[in-house]
Amino acid sequence: FAVAADLGLDKVLVYAFDARKGKLTPAGFAKVAPGAGPRHFAFHPNGKLGYVINEITLTVTAFSWNETKGELKELQTITTLPVERGKGMSTAEVQVHPSGKFLYGSNRGHNTIAVFRINEDTGKLKPVQHQSTLGKTPRNFGLDPTGQFLIAANQASGDIFTFHINQDTGELKPTGHSIQVPMPVCVKFLDLSGE
Numbered sequence: 001f002a003v004a005a006d007l008g009l010d011k012v013l014v015y016a017f018d019a020r021k022g023k024l025t026p027a028g029f030a031k032v033a034p035g036a037g038p039r040h041f042a043f044h045p046n047g048k049l050g051y052v053i054n055e056i057t058l059t060v061t062a063f064s065w066n067e068t069k070g071e072l073k074e075l076q077t078i079t080t081l082p083v084e085r086g087k088g089m090s091t092a093e094v095q096v097h098p099s100g101k102f103l104y105g106s107n108r109g110h111n112t113i114a115v116f117r118i119n120e121d122t123g124k125l126k127p128v129q130h131q132s133t134l135g136k137t138p139r140n141f142g143l144d145p146t147g148q149f150l151i152a153a154n155q156a157s158g159d160i161f162t163f164h165i166n167q168d169t170g171e172l173k174p175t176g177h178s179i180q181v182p183m184p185v186c187v188k189f190l191d192l193s194g195e
Helices: none
Strands: 002-006 011-018 023-031 038-043 049-054 059-066 071-079 090-096 102-108 112-118 125-132 138-143 149-154 159-165 172-180
Touching (some): 002 038, 011 038, 011 071, 023 071, 038 090, 049 071, 059 090, 071 125, 102 125, 102 138, 112 138, 125 172
Parallel strands (some): 090 138
Antiparallel strands (some): 002 011, 011 023, 038 049, 059 071, 112 125, 138 149, 149 159
8 A cells, every 4th residue: 555645635645556557546535624734744664654744734644554445543643833823824844753652743943842742552652842943943863774863955045964862762852963054855765874
C-alpha cells in the first residue's frame, strides 16, 4: 500500500500498490476533521500505526493501521500547540523516532517542534515538549538514522539548527551547531558508506 495526505479533501488516501506493474489503485481513505488540512503522513516502525499532521488546525491525528486490508482507523486527534492558534500559524512535517517511542511535528509561525510520547499499547500521543527551532518557519526537519539528533530547517530565517534527542524522554536540546542555508525546505540523510 501507499498512503497520501490530501489537504484539499481532508482525507488520508490509501492506494494498493502492485510492485510488478508499478501501478497504484485507490483502496480507500480515512477522513480527518473538516478543514483540518492533512499535510504529511508517517508510519510507526511497528507497521501498526500511522500519524498525519494537519496543517490548518495544527493537530496530529493518530491511526491504527491494518496492513492486511490497508485500513486506517482514527485513535486520537491532539493539538501540536501549547497555546491558542494564532494568525500565520500552520504545521508542516511529522516524523516518528526510529525507536517508535516519540513523535515530532513542526509548527510554523509558532516556530517550534512539538514532541510527543507514543503510548506503546494504544498508539496515542502525550505532549512532552515544545522546543523553539531557533529560527523562523520550520518547514521541514530530519531525524538522523541513529535517532540521536533532529535537524530543523527554518525556511524564513535561512538557517538549520541541530538538536540532541534525549533517548528516555524524547526531549530536544540545542547542540549549539547551526549553518546558514537560503530558504531550506527539506532535510534528508544519505548513507555514503557504500554498503
